[in-house]
């Protein structure tokens with residue numbers, strides 16, 4: 475007897491009920507969303523959890539944070555469930571990956587959501603949806619920073635901060651494919667992973683990364699990738715460069731320990747570094763404004779995954795209903811790679 479697909483009548487979605495700790499995340503049940511013209515309803519299999527989710531959950535101060543209740547989640551992989559009028563690019567039953575940028579903020583922590591068809595890219599057969607979801611924001615960010623912003627050349631020497639994190643591990647994988655010589659900062663417990671991914675690890679907690687980078691390279695690296703931010707951190711990253719090296723700044727992971735006050739201090743140092751000669755400070759463009767690049771590069775990354783040329787590091791697969799545990803894990807640290815929510819439909 476053929477197994478029949480059970481038709482869901484409700485959507486379960488995790489909402490931020492008010493700003494606060496992980497306990498403000500609650501699951502609600504609601505009618506299934508209906509796709510509008512040009513949209514696709516996706517049954518979510520995997521949704522990424524990111525450092526930005528923690529910032530938007532804990533405070534309403536960050537520009538772009540909506541008033542609660544709202545749903546987090548920037549990246550999803552799922553199965554096409556229903557087409558809105560005029561959609562022909564994808565078919566029901568097909569697996570797709572996509573970012574939720576076009577919705578404004580988030581939406582991914584759901585069993586079902588409607589996304590513009592233009593945000594979706596088909597996932598090749600045989601690919602693990604959890605690994606595929608790592609590509610949508612983390613690998614696109616890493617690809618953008620490495621190839622569009624820094625324009626790295628084979629053989630260049632680079633320092634990657636947060637090398638065991640979601641974006642850092644993506645930079646390591648793409649850097650290896652591009653023939654870069656890599657150094658990565660990480661806590662000691664992540665050093666074996668960083669070495670296995672092809673970089674020389676530095677323990678940023680106990681070692682002076684400026685001194686070690688300059689010693690390892692005999693004068694400094696060509697490029698530093700810095701998703702940590704902070705006044706002192708960015709200044710020190712600039713000192714790890716050789717003369718006329720490039721510093722790519724693209725994040726503020728330091729807010730996890732030091733709070734949102736890190737952001738204005740980071741912007742002040744960014745402005746100072748732009749004025750100082752002897753190095754180039756580079757910023758990454760906004761992923762959400764790069765439609766053609768987004769679709770082409772995500773398809774390219776999915777092909778690399780299907781061909782086994784990249785192997786995204788998954789820190790944990792956590793049921794959607796336990797989203798609060800996922801946030802606790804991110805806040806606690808001690809993981810490597812990306813934390814992913816999975817549905818159990």
Ligand SMILES: NC(=O)c1ccc[n+]([C@@H]2O[C@H](COP(=O)([O-])OP(=O)(O)OC[C@H]3O[C@@H](n4cnc5c(N)ncnc54)[C@H](OP(=O)(O)O)[C@@H]3O)[C@@H](O)[C@H]2O)c1
Nearest residue numbers: 525615636639640641659660661664678701724725726727
């Ligand atoms: N511009 C964009 O489009 C974009 C997109 C995505 C992310 N981001 C930025 O990138 C940042 C990182 O994102 P993610 O998803 O990779 O976060 P993540 O998975 O939480 O990784 C961050 C890593 O940073 C490490 N870390 C913390 N403080 C550090 C320090 N002082 N020096 C070196 N490493 C340190 C931690 O490593 P250990 O556990 O080894 O200590 C952690 O693994 C985010 O905070 C966000 O600001 C930007």
